Amino acid sequence: MVRGVAEQMSFATRLRQLTEESPAAPVVTDAAGTISRLELDTLSNQWARALADKGVRQGDLVSIALPSDRRFIVAAWAVWKLGATPQPLSSRIVPAELRAILEVASPSLVIADTELTDAVRCWDTTGAGALSVDPLPDKFSPSWKAPTSGGSTGRPKVILATSPATADPLLELAALFRVRPGDVLLTPAPLCHNAPFLTTTMAVLGGGHAVVMPRFDAETTVRLIEQHQVGWLYAVPTIMNRIAKLPPEVLDSADFSSIHTMFHMAAPCADWLKRWWMDRLGSDAVWELYAGTEVQAITMVGGTEWLTRPGTVGKPVVGQIKILDEDMQPADPGVVGEIFMRPPSDVPTYRYLGASARAVNGWESLGDLGWMDAEGYLYLSDRMTDMVLVGGINVYPAEVEAALEAHPMVESCCVVGLPDDDLGSRLHAVVHVSGAVTDDELAAFVAGRLAPHKRPRTYERSAEQLRDDAGKMRRSAIRESRLDRTETLQTPTLKTSA
Numbered sequence: 001m002v003r004g005v006a007e008q009m010s011f012a013t014r015l016r017q018l019t020e021e022s023p024a025a026p027v028v029t030d031a032a033g034t035i036s037r038l039e040l041d042t043l044s045n046q047w048a049r050a051l052a053d054k055g056v057r058q059g060d061l062v063s064i065a066l067p068s069d070r071r072f073i074v075a076a077w078a079v080w081k082l083g084a085t086p087q088p089l090s091s092r093i094v095p096a097e098l099r100a101i102l103e104v105a106s107p108s109l110v111i112a113d114t115e116l117t118d119a120v121r122c123w124d125t126t127g128a129g130a131l132s133v134d135p136l137p138d139k140f141s142p143s144w145k146a147p148t149s150g151g152s153t154g155r156p157k158v159i160l161a162t163s164p165a166t167a168d169p170l171l172e173l174a175a176l177f178r179v180r181p182g183d184v185l186l187t188p189a190p191l192c193h194n195a196p197f198l199t200t201t202m203a204v205l206g207g208g209h210a211v212v213m214p215r216f217d218a219e220t221t222v223r224l225i226e227q228h229q230v231g232w233l234y235a236v237p238t239i240m241n242r243i244a245k246l247p248p249e250v251l252d253s254a255d256f257s258s259i260h261t262m263f264h265m266a267a268p269c270a271d272w273l274k275r276w277w278m279d280r281l282g283s284d285a286v287w288e289l290y291a292g293t294e295v296q297a298i299t300m301v302g303g304t305e306w307l308t309r310p311g312t313v314g315k316p317v318v319g320q321i322k323i324l325d326e327d328m329q330p331a332d333p334g335v336v337g338e339i340f341m342r343p344p345s346d347v348p349t350y351r352y353l354g355a356s357a358r359a360v361n362g363w364e365s366l367g368d369l370g371w372m373d374a375e376g377y378l379y380l381s382d383r384m385t386d387m388v389l390v391g392g393i394n395v396y397p398a399e400v401e402a403a404l405e406a407h408p409m410v411e412s413c414c415v416v417g418l419p420d421d422d423l424g425s426r427l428h429a430v431v432h433v434s435g436a437v438t439d440d441e442l443a444a445f446v447a448g449r450l451a452p453h454k455r456p457r458t459y460e461r462s463a464e465q466l467r468d469d470a471g472k473m474r475r476s477a478i479r480e481s482r483l484d485r486t487e488t489l490q491t492p493t494l495k496t497s498a
Contacts, residue, residue, distance in 0.1 A: 008166035011080045029211045030069040042133035047078035050128035058083030060108040065089040067214045068191040075111050080165045083139030087146040088192040101156045104354030141165035147194040157355035159293045167205050174202040178261040183208040186230040188216045193470040194293040199234050216469035218242040222254045229258040236266040236471030244276050265289040266471040270402035278303045292366045294350045296341035297321050312377040319343045333374040336381050340365050388417030388425050390453050403449040409437040412466040416479035429456035
């Protein structure tokens with residue numbers, strides 16, 4: 001039986017309990033060093049008082065636009081101690097995106113290094129050092145987090161969790177995620193994204209040690225794993241790919257022996273890449289998770305089970321999932337359709353600010369496509385908005401990107417559909433490469449991996465990575481910018497179709 005909120009332990013109480021047990025135990029490590037449980041507890045007490053002086057009250061949303069370091073975590077705990085809700089943002093957020101988010105979130109304060117906006121008060125984390133370090137009255141945040149999501153459209157929405165800031169549910173989730181008490185967790189992706197924010201919070205609540213990085217770097221990640229004897233690693237395919245393509249002299253000396261679990265999520269993972277990691281960590285250590293920030297349902301699969309069904313993201317372990325066809329009828333096993341999810345007992349897990357859910361009879365969709373086999377294992381295809389119709393045949397860009405990213409020179413890529421007089425749409429690949437490789441070489445590489453209609457007709461190079469450190473990509477914006485110059489990309493410099 002689920003206990004009422006008043007009977008559960010608040011985040012603040014849990015941190016104070018852990019601090020009393022072992023005040024000097026390391027809790028957060030960033031590029032500047034390590035802070036202890038006592039330092040996190042007392043600093044967040046001071047920051048909470050500073051935020052209260054700025055007018056933050058229980059139930060408020062507070063936006064945190066700091067780099068992924070100790071200050072981000074201290075700020076979140078300060079917000080929770082006031083019974084308010086942290087709303088993570090990127091420290092590099094552009095003004096237009098910030099304005100759009102503030103319109104729907106209406107935070108009482110923005111915590112940032114600089115004055116990001118005049119639309120709401122900002123606080124730059126200074127001036128709290130003289131305030132009391134004593135515990136504050138215990139309060140519960142009615143919603144423990146409110147991350148943002150732009151999805152494939154780039155239009156921001158805030159996803160307000162319906163669960164309060166109580167430790168019990170997150171400790172149960174940590175056990176499901178194979179996080180052991182006292183684990184060292186490494187989160188190379190930005191804390192402004194939901195999963196890194198979640199896993200770092202689980203680390204602290206579980207009495208563990210969270211290692212965070214202000215910006216992902218593959219070689220630094222490998223070094224941190226060995227230096228801190230990381231047991232639990234958060235990853236997305238982008239992170240996995242960049243580490244796998246490090247120079248042999250780096251990988252040959254890398255020590256991954258401390259890792260008992262690596263969880264990857266956020267984007268489809270190529271078959272070759274998953275197997276590369278299983279070869280190094282062991283199949284029992286590599287796990288995959290599929291869920292949205294909304295968490296209507298969660299699927300999980302370990303590497304050993306995955307090898308019996310390559311490509312699956314597992315069966316639901318939380319909530320329910322079903323596949324519906326274009327007529328909104330249940331799809332047969334093996335038939336691609338839209339993925340719909342429903343939370344356990346139909347209890348809402350979130351509330352949108354600035355958006356409405358796509359729902360059919362109580363089942364909700366995040367716009368993903370996939371299929372289930374006869375035993376109920378889920379397989380992902382792509383997002384509905386990303387699918388490209390080439391000559392009347394559905395092509396899923398994620399599959400094409402996985403084939404391209406298997407090339408040793410391709411760091412990241414984005415495949416989009418552009419108008420074509422003959423086929424309706426043709427595939428165009430934007431690639432970020434680490435060395436010299438010609439279009440003909442890329443075409444020859446994918447020719448052995450993809451059917452003719454799935455091969456890009458044109459290529460271009462990007463000077464920057466196309467996915468961020470959380471594995472996210474604004475595909476719609478990339479496609480839109482290419483539509484303005486379709487004519488210059490119209491004539492292929494090579495033939496890729498049979």
